[in-house]
Amino acid sequence: MSNIKNGKGVIGWIDYRLPIFSTLQHTLIDYPTPRNLNYWWNFGSLAGIFLMIQIITGIVLAMHYTPSVEGAFASIEHIMRDVNYGWLIRYIHMNGASFFFIVVYIHIFRGLYYGSYKSPREVLWWLGLIILLLMMATAFMGYVLPWGQMSFWGATVITNLFSAVPVVGTAVVEWLWGGFAVDNALLNRFFALHYLFPFLIVGVVILHIVALHTHGSNNPLGIDRKGPQDSIPFHPYYTIKDLFGLSFVLTIFAAVVFYAPDFLGHPDNYIPADPLKTPAHIVPEWYFLPFYAILRAVPDKLGGVIAMISAILILFALPWLDTSKVRSATFRPIYKKFFWFLFIDVIILTWVGGSPAEGHFILIGQLATIYYFAHFIIFMPIIGIIETPKPLPNSISESVLNKPIKDGT
Numbered sequence: 359m360s361n362i363k364n365g366k367g368v369i370g371w372i373d374y375r376l377p378i379f380s381t382l383q384h385t386l387i388d389y390p391t392p393r394n395l396n397y398w399w400n401f402g403s404l405a406g407i408f409l410m411i412q413i414i415t416g417i418v419l420a421m422h423y424t425p426s427v428e429g430a431f432a433s434i435e436h437i438m439r440d441v442n443y444g445w446l447i448r449y450i451h452m453n454g455a456s457f458f459f460i461v462v463y464i465h466i467f468r469g470l471y472y473g474s475y476k477s478p479r480e481v482l483w484w485l486g487l488i489i490l491l492l493m494m495a496t497a498f499m500g501y502v503l504p505w506g507q508m509s510f511w512g513a514t515v516i517t518n519l520f521s522a523v524p525v526v527g528t529a530v531v532e533w534l535w536g537g538f539a540v541d542n543a544l545l546n547r548f549f550a551l552h553y554l555f556p557f558l559i560v561g562v563v564i565l566h567i568v569a570l571h572t573h574g575s576n577n578p579l580g581i582d583r584k585g586p587q588d589s590i591p592f593h594p595y596y597t598i599k600d601l602f603g604l605s606f607v608l609t610i611f612a613a614v615v616f617y618a619p620d621f622l623g624h625p626d627n628y629i630p631a632d633p634l635k636t637p638a639h640i641v642p643e644w645y646f647l648p649f650y651a652i653l654r655a656v657p658d659k660l661g662g663v664i665a666m667i668s669a670i671l672i673l674f675a676l677p678w679l680d681t682s683k684v685r686s687a688t689f690r691p692i693y694k695k696f697f698w699f700l701f702i703d704v705i706i707l708t709w710v711g712g713s714p715a716e717g718h719f720i721l722i723g724q725l726a727t728i729y730y731f732a733h734f735i736i737f738m739p740i741i742g743i744i745e746t747p748k749p750l751p752n753s754i755s756e757s758v759l760n761k762p763i764k765d766g767t
């Protein structure tokens with residue numbers, strides 16, 4: 359490593375001209391990290407790992423996949439039955455998408471709890487939201503590729519939403535389709551974009567990390583670091599902690615991939631797409647269900663689309679909707695309760711989104727939708743003003759070690 363600094367050896371020679379090794383050294387080894395990060399801070403690196411898993415397995419799948427309405431379904435069966443370990447690659451990719459969303463949703467809720475979106479991390483938060491939007495588009499297009507019943511009807515329902523746009527709606531939908539129906543042209547462009555988008559995500563993740571490293575990580579106390587005694591180097595402390603968390607999550611992942619690979623999927627997608635047969639209930643993958651519930655909660659089509667999009671867009675304004683100066687919910691007795699109410703509300707939306715839009719589900723979905731928006735537009739600003747936060751500790755080291763320390767030892 360000293361070769362990097364003194365410019366000696368091959369590594370030093372390259373680094374003097376292109377500081378790639380010193381950047382890695384600074385980012386993954388020396389990087390001063392708050393000494394009190396808990397396991398909720400594992401989920402950023404886990405998200406990065408799942409992004410890599412999706413890209414690697416996706417590239418291998420693409421080598422055997424046929425992007426045409428005649429060949430798509432059969433090529434997936436070919437991957438499952440004939441390609442060496444094709445079943446494994448596909449099951450990892452299928453369930454990897456679900457795990458990627460689980461990990462990223464936990465990552466977002468961690469941010470909501472500890473106020474990680476607040477100054478000076480607003481842009482970091484926005485970049486995260488852009489990643490989320492790209493992930494959603496990628497997952498949606500990927501689900502269309504097997505050309506099963508849910509692929510076809512999911513694509514039909516969602517692309518048709520654009521017809522709600524006044525005046526140009528129908529033209530936009532036909533432009534998206536590349537014709538007058540969900541057909542070969544759409545499948546082809548979805549395949550092309552599904553291959554492209556993960557690389558865009560990689561680009562935004564790099565910006566996300568640059569923004570993160572500009573001011574450093576937030577921490578469970580939500581207070582700024584006062585000096586070197588509040589930090590520890592990323593390696594070995596957090597590399598080993600991230601690896602431990604990874605081995606734990608990969609164990610659960612392996613259990614799902616090997617023992618319940620279809621648990622998170624819908625059986626109808628094992629039926630080839632049939633434009634003449636509409637499934638009884640068209641449902642998206644589980645990670646879209648809360649948004650699907652919001653879409654259906656509004657009786658008007660355009661209104662539903664606006665509500666669904668707003669459910670994510672509102673998160674961009676969060677740094678200003680939250681009026682509290684205190685970041686961490688640990689010191690915010692009222693906000694802490696409302697955080698959990700929001701969490702339960704999202705679970706309810708997920709449940710409603712997966713249920714048929716009839717009977718009492720309609721009312722529950724509408725109430726849960728109103729609550730979702732009220733949380734951000736009404737409760738967050740008001741709580742920040744009326745709440746009396748608990749006293750904050752003087753410093754991270756004092757809180758963690760229970761006594762003030764003078765140096766970094």
Ligand code: HEM
Nearest residue numbers: 399401402403405406469474483486487489490563575576
């Ligand atoms: C591919 C998806 C993503 C990757 C690979 C990723 C990666 C990371 C990493 C490695 C960290 C540092 C470790 C940590 O704090 O957990 C981080 C922090 C952060 N991420 Fe993400 N992230 C992703 C998506 C998101 C999304 C969707 C959001 C929010 C909408 C988000 C918001 C944040 C915030 C606010 C922080 C700072 C947390 C803090 O310091 O307390 N990220 N991200």
